[in-house]
Amino acid sequence: MSVTREEVAKIASLARIRMADAELDRMVPELNGILDWVEQLGEVDTAGVEPMTAVIPNTLRLRDDVVDADPHTAGGRRDEVLANAPAAEHGFFGVPKVIE
Numbered sequence: 001m002s003v004t005r006e007e008v009a010k011i012a013s014l015a016r017i018r019m020a021d022a023e024l025d026r027m028v029p030e031l032n033g034i035l036d037w038v039e040q041l042g043e044v045d046t047a048g049v050e051p052m053t054a055v056i057p058n059t060l061r062l063r064d065d066v067v068d069a070d071p072h073t074a075g076g077r078r079d080e081v082l083a084n085a086p087a088a089e090h091g092f093f094g095v096p097k098v099i100e
Helices: 005-014 021-042 078-082
Strands: none
Touching: 005 021
């Protein structure tokens, strides 16, 4: 796959990038080189390769989701937490309206 000068100009226009004629001519071989490289990647046999998210194996350290795990932040203390709120409405923090 290769791109022409007109296609590069259209891409620049869609991206709202102003490019001079010399810059357009210089970008054509660069974009064609990138597309050739991407086509080479498509030729690599990856049939036995498992998908991965990182180069080294990572495992998440998870904890049990327990409501009363910490006595300072545990559930059942809504009134104490909202006592310091500048505006509490119906058991929630009241905030100013953002959308008018």
